[in-house]
Amino acid sequence: MGSATAWAASRRGLSVTLVEQFAADHDRGSSHGSARIVRRSYDDPTYTRLTGRAFELWRELELDSGTALLRMLGGLDFGERDYIDGVAAQFRDAVVTHEILDAGEAERRWPGLRFEGPVIHHPQGGTVDAAAAVAAFESGAARHGAVLRFETAVVEVREVPGGVRAELSDGSAVTAARAVVAAGAWLSDLLGDRVRLPELTVTEQEVFHFPRLDPDAPPWPSVVHEYGGGVYHLQGGRDGGPGDDRKIGVHYGGRPTRPDHRDRVVSPETRAAMVEYVSRWMPGCAPTPRGEATCLYTSTPSEDFLLDEVGALVVCSPCSGHGAKFAPLIGELTTGLVTGAGDVPERFRLAAHLGSAKG
Numbered sequence: 001m002g003s004a005t006a007w008a009a010s011r012r013g014l015s016v017t018l019v020e021q022f023a024a025d026h027d028r029g030s031s032h033g034s035a036r037i038v039r040r041s042y043d044d045p046t047y048t049r050l051t052g053r054a055f056e057l058w059r060e061l062e063l064d065s066g067t068a069l070l071r072m073l074g075g076l077d078f079g080e081r082d083y084i085d086g087v088a089a090q091f092r093d094a095v096v097t098h099e100i101l102d103a104g105e106a107e108r109r110w111p112g113l114r115f116e117g118p119v120i121h122h123p124q125g126g127t128v129d130a131a132a133a134v135a136a137f138e139s140g141a142a143r144h145g146a147v148l149r150f151e152t153a154v155v156e157v158r159e160v161p162g163g164v165r166a167e168l169s170d171g172s173a174v175t176a177a178r179a180v181v182a183a184g185a186w187l188s189d190l191l192g193d194r195v196r197l198p199e200l201t202v203t204e205q206e207v208f209h210f211p212r213l214d215p216d217a218p219p220w221p222s223v224v225h226e227y228g229g230g231v232y233h234l235q236g237g238r239d240g241g242p243g244d245d246r247k248i249g250v251h252y253g254g255r256p257t258r259p260d261h262r263d264r265v266v267s268p269e270t271r272a273a274m275v276e277y278v279s280r281w282m283p284g285c286a287p288t289p290r291g292e293a294t295c296l297y298t299s300t301p302s303e304d305f306l307l308d309e310v311g312a313l314v315v316c317s318p319c320s321g322h323g324a325k326f327a328p329l330i331g332e333l334t335t336g337l338v339t340g341a342g343d344v345p346e347r348f349r350l351a352a353h354l355g356s357a358k359g
Contacts (some may be wrong), residue, residue, distance in 0.1 A: 001316050001323070002151050002182035003031075004331030007061070009180075009338060010144035017174050018146055019166065021153035021186075026136065028258070029184050030296045031134050034237030034323040037222045037246050039075040040096045041124035043086025046345055047261060050329060055124065057328035065136035071236060073219050075125020076106070078115050079226030087120055096210045098122040108221050112212070112284015125222050127234050130324055153238050154190060157313070176337045182316035187297045195310050197355035200317065203254030203297045203337035206270045207238050208276050210285040211245045213224070217284070219244045229253040231277060239291070246285055248274055252320055256299055266292045284297035297321040300353055305330070307348040309337045315350070 006018040022028050024274070038058070041049045062069050077087050091098045099122075103115040142148055153169040157179055164179040185189050185202045222234040228250035235244055249268075257263075271289065279287045298319050300306055305318035315336045318330045336342010346352055 001031075001317055001330050002180065003134050003141070004327045005065075005180050005316065005334040007137040007144070008142045008328070008331035008332075008335040009347070010146040011064075012335060012339070014247065014335070014338070015176075015299070016141060016144075016146035017149065017176070018138070019149045019152055019154055019174065020287055021169070024148075024150050024152065025131060025135065028233060029092060030298065031130050031320055031324070032295070033131045033239045034131055035231060035234055035239055035295075036129050037075070037125070038070060038128045038325040039222060039224070040094075040122055040222065041075055041077045041087045041120065041123075041125065042090060042093070043083050045090055045093065046091050046347065048090040048096070050326060050345075053096065054326045054329040054330075057332060058128065061136055061140065061328050063071035064140050064179040067132060067136050069129050069133050069136060071127045071235065071237075072123070073126040074121060074123050074221035075223075076110075076115075076119055076121055076221045076222075076223045077078075077108070077115060077226070078103075078119040081117060083226040084118055084120060085285065086271060087348065091120070091122065092108060096124065097153075102357070112214075112217070112282065113220060113223070114204045114281045115218060121221065125221060127237065128325065129237060133327060136244065137327075148220070151198065154183075157190065157320065158159050159312050162334070175235040178312050178314060180246065180314045180316050180334055180338065183332070184317065184319065185296045187298065187315070187317045195313065196201075196350070196354065197315070198300050198306065200306075201297075201299050201301075202257055202259055203299070203323070204294050205249060205250040205254040205265075205297050206266045206292065206294050208266075208271065208274045208289040209247055210244050210274075210282070210287070212285050212291045214284070215244055217244070220246070220284075225281070231281075231325060235307060239293070248282075248284065251256075257296070259296060262296065264294050266294065271348075301335065301345075304353070305348045306350070307333055307337065307344045308350040310350070314338055318348075 233248035
C-alpha cells in the first residue's frame with residue numbers, strides 16, 4: 001500500500017520518498033507472491049462500489065508500467081445463503097454483470113469442481129500478480145521522480161514544526177510536510193505510542209498449492225466459498241508448479257503472531273483440513289499439496305480498512321486480509337488525504353474504528 005501511494009502521489013507531481021525496511025521484492029509482509037484474487041463480489045455496497053474504481057486504476061497501472069498484472073478468469077461465489085443473497089443484491093444495485101447458476105450447471109461448466117446451492121458467476125474477477133504489482137508501483141513512482149530507499153527501516157516518525165521527521169536505521173532522517181505510515185503488521189509498533197489505534201491483530205495465514213489432474217484443461221475462475229472459515233482458491237501463478245495449479249487458503253482462523261517472530265511453519269492440522277476440502281470440493285485436483293507457505297494478515301476488529309489523518313501523519317492500514325485487490329485505489333485515497341483533495345469513506349476513519357471522536 002505504501003508503494004501504491006508512492007505511485008499515486010508522484011504522478012501528481014508531489015515530492016515523494018518511499019522508505020522500505022527490507023529489500024525490494026521481499027516476502028516478509030503481505031504483498032509478495034504472484035496470485036491474489038480480484039473480484040467485484042461483496043455483500044456490502046461500499047466495497048462493491050470501490051472495486052469498480054479499483055479495476056479502472058489497475059488498468060491505468062498496467063498502461064503506465066507496460067506490464068500485464070490482471071488475469072481475468074471470472075469469479076465464482078457460493079455457500080452460505082445470506083452471503084450469496086447479499087452479493088446478488090449488490091450486483092443488481094451496482095449493475096455488475098453476473099449470472100446465478102444452480103450447482104449442477106456450475107459443475108457442468110467447470111468440471112472438476114463441486115458446488116452446493118446457487119452459484120454466482122461474474123466475469124469481472126480473476127487474479128492479480130501481487131509481486132509484479134508492487135514492482136510496477138515502485139518503478140512507476142521512480143519514473144515520476146520518487147526516491148526509493150530499500151533496506152532502511154524507519155525507527156521513529158514524529159511531528160515537528162512544519163511537518164514530520166522520520167529517523168532512519170542508517171542514522172539519517174527524512175523531513176516532509178506529511179508522512180504516510182503504511183507499515184502493515186509493523187504499524188502498531190511504529191505509531192502505537194503516538195496515535196490511538198484500534199486493536200490490530202496480526203495473524204500468520206497458511207496457503208497451499210494443489211496440482212490439477214489435467215494441467216492442460218481450461219483454467220477455473222477464482223472461487224470464494226462461504227464455508228467453515230471462508231475458503232478461497234485461485235489460479236496459482238508463478239508460486240505453484242507447472243500448469244494451472246490451485247492456491248487455496250482459509251480467510252479466518254490464522255495464528256496470532258508478531259511480524260518479526262513468525263515461524264513460517266504450516267500446521268499438520270491445517271494441511272489435513274485442506275486435503276479433506278480438496279478431496280470433497282475439488283476432485284479435479286490431486287489431493288496432495290505441491291507446495292505450501294505462510295503470509296501475514298493485519299486486521300481491524302471490523303475488517304474495514306483504516307485510512308485517516310492525524311495531524312501531519314496519514315495512517316494507512318487497509319488490509320484486513322482483503323485489501324490487495326484495492327491497492328491502486330488505496331494509493332489514490334491516501335494521496336487524497338495527503339493533499340486534502342480526496343474523500344475517504346467514514347467507516348475507514350479512526351473515529352469509526354474507535355467508536356468515539358478522534359483524539
